[in-house]
Amino acid sequence: MSSVARAPGRVNLIGDHTDYTGGLVFPMAIDRDTTITFSRSSDVTLTSGNFNGEVRFSLPMRDAASVRPEWGRYVAGVAAAMLERSMPVSGFTGHVATEVPIGGGLSSSAALEVAAALAFGIEADAATIAAVCRRAEHLATDVPCGIMDQLTSVAGVKDHALLIDCHSLDVTPIRIPESLAVWVVEISTRTLDGSEYPTRVAQCATAEREVGPLRLADVHSVSAISDATIRARARHVVTENERVREFAAALQVGDAREAGRLMYASHRSLSADFETSTTTMDAAVETYSRLPGVHGVRMTGGGFGGCIVVLADDDAHVEGMRVRAADGASLDTPLS
Ligand code: GLA
Numbered sequence: 001m002s003s004v005a006r007a008p009g010r011v012n013l014i015g016d017h018t019d020y021t022g023g024l025v026f027p028m029a030i031d032r033d034t035t036i037t038f039s040r041s042s043d044v045t046l047t048s049g050n051f052n053g054e055v056r057f058s059l060p061m062r063d064a065a066s067v068r069p070e071w072g073r074y075v076a077g078v079a080a081a082m083l084e085r086s087m088p089v090s091g092f093t094g095h096v097a098t099e100v101p102i103g104g105g106l107s108s109s110a111a112l113e114v115a116a117a118l119a120f121g122i123e124a125d126a127a128t129i130a131a132v133c134r135r136a137e138h139l140a141t142d143v144p145c146g147i148m149d150q151l152t153s154v155a156g157v158k159d160h161a162l163l164i165d166c167h168s169l170d171v172t173p174i175r176i177p178e179s180l181a182v183w184v185v186e187i188s189t190r191t192l193d194g195s196e197y198p199t200r201v202a203q204c205a206t207a208e209r210e211v212g213p214l215r216l217a218d219v220h221s222v223s224a225i226s227d228a229t230i231r232a233r234a235r236h237v238v239t240e241n242e243r244v245r246e247f248a249a250a251l252q253v254g255d256a257r258e259a260g261r262l263m264y265a266s267h268r269s270l271s272a273d274f275e276t277s278t279t280t281m282d283a284a285v286e287t288y289s290r291l292p293g294v295h296g297v298r299m300t301g302g303g304f305g306g307c308i309v310v311l312a313d314d315d316a317h318v319e320g321m322r323v324r325a326a327d328g329a330s331l332d333t334p335l336s
Contacts, residue, residue, distance in 0.1 A: 002094075005036045007114035007329035009100035010107045010152040011184055011309050012300045013161055014266050015244040017274055018237055019146025021204050021214040022167030024244035027148055028176070028325040029156020030100075030184075034111035036119045038094030045093045046075060050102065059091050064139045074109050077136030078116040085132065090121040101321075103189040105306025109137060110149035118331045126155045126328070127169040141193045144201045145302075156328035163248045167215055176325055177254045180295075183310040185288065185320035187281050190305035197302050200233065200274065207234035214238060236273035240266060260296030260311055264289070267298035276303030284308050291318060 008029040015025035036046070043058040048071070055072030061079035082089045096115070100108040113133035122129055130151035137145050147166055155162060160173035176182070207230050208214055211221050214237045222238055225231040243262045250258040267285050271277035281299045285308055288297045293316025300309040310318050 001334040002037050002039050003119075003331060003333045005038070005115040005118035005329070005331050006033050007111045007118070007153045008033050008156055008326050009111045010149055010156070011182065011307075011323055012148065013182070013309060013311070014247045014263055014298070015148075015240060016266070016270055016299070016301065016303070017200060017204075017276065018215075018240050018244070019148040019164075019166040020144065020201050021208065021237055022165075023215045023237060023241045025148045025164050025166060026161055026174075026244050026247055027152045027164070028161040028182070028323075029152050029328050030106065030323040031326040032099040032101075032106070032323065033326075034096065034098040034100055034108070034115045036092075036094045036096045036115045038092035038119050041091050041093045043091045044075065044079070046072065046096055047094075048096045050098050051096070059089055061089070064136070065142070067140075071112070073140035074112045074136060075116040077138075077140030078113050078133060079120060080139050081132045081135040082117070082120060082122060084135070087122060087124070087132070092119050094119060101186055101189070101307075103191050103306075104186045105190075105301035105303075106184065107149035107153065107301070109141075109191075110153050113137060114150060114153040114329045118329060126151065126171070129154050129329075130169075142198075143192045144198055145192070152328070154328045156326055158327045159325050161251070161325060163244070172248075174248055174251055176251065177256070179254070179314050180256055181312050181314045181316065181318075181322060182324070183312060183318040183320040183322050184300075184307050185284060185310065185318070186307045187278070187284055188305035192302045192304070195302070195304045196276075197304070200276065203230055203233045204237060206230050207237075215241065232273040236269045239269055243269075256295040256311065256313075260294075263296030263298040263309075263311060270299055270303060274303075278303075278305060281305070281308060288318065292316060294318065
């Protein structure tokens with residue numbers, strides 16, 4: 001009898017490039033899942049309807065980066081990260097299928113990691129599962145990602161976005177008004193592997209050596225940073241944290257206009273100060289902003305391609321993929 005591990009992708013409404021400095025983010029898990037249907041075995045064998053090739057490795061797993069085909073690194077990374085924490089890792093033979101567009105900025109890799117953790121039999125609270133899966137991504141690809149994607153995939157709440165403090169890991173679900181809809185438009189596929197993402201993480205660390213934790217800094221304190229590029233990166237982070245707070249407050253009172261204004265400001269900051277947008281994404285934000293019923297548009301996720309997110313009236317039509325806020329990961333095990 002097979003079990004099914006299910007983990008959703010995510011879209012971030014606002015708060016990008018803030019998680020790895022312990023800042024604020026405001027994502028939601030989406031109604032697009034990755035599932036692993038599996039039965040227990042001593043090692044790991046995984047086929048896929050969406051990815052090429054078959055992944056096979058034995059346990060214990062210590063060298064995730066060398067596993068091929070490449071998508072298997074994320075699965076192996078989870079086994080390796082669980083081993084680092086001395087968690088028991090159970091093998092499986094399974095099949096993975098996903099509805100999350102791959103490399104589209106909707107956290108297809110986090111969804112795969114979280115589904116794999118459940119299939120390996122992880123038993124821990126949401127923050128620990130997310131931390132293991134974040135570590136898996138580091139082991140698999142060397143991309144020093146934050147915790148937003150994995151924590152959202154684990155802790156998602158239907159009909160709610162999540163206000164996450166990435167320092168305390170407090171998750172506060174905030175209901176998305178029924179009068180509003182969230183759309184995602186894929187601009188280009190890409191992976192953060194090989195992108196400038198690690199450079200941005202390093203630039204924020206440089207800023208923190210000069211002014212202390214960015215999550216505690218304000219616009220005034222970062223204006224003293226001597227290097228213009230580092231100063232701009234830090235300015236994005238502190239203003240973005242503030243926008244997340246204001247966005248959550250706006251959504252709670254149903255002020256779509258203010259929420260939209262903050263999304264545009266976030267996009268401009270990511271484009272000008274953080275330089276993670278592209279000319280195609282900037283143009284798409286501009287185009288979609290003119291559609292009737294649209295309140296706000298911005299790039300979402302790591303950037304350098306990926307997708308834009310659109311906040312619109314429920315009855316507005318947007319050319320793209322409508323997503324609904326969904327519950328986080330789950331495991332269905334047959335009664336034995
Ligand atoms: C990627 C990373 C996240 C986060 C975003 C940017 O999705 O995996 O940890 O840093 O980029 O907000």
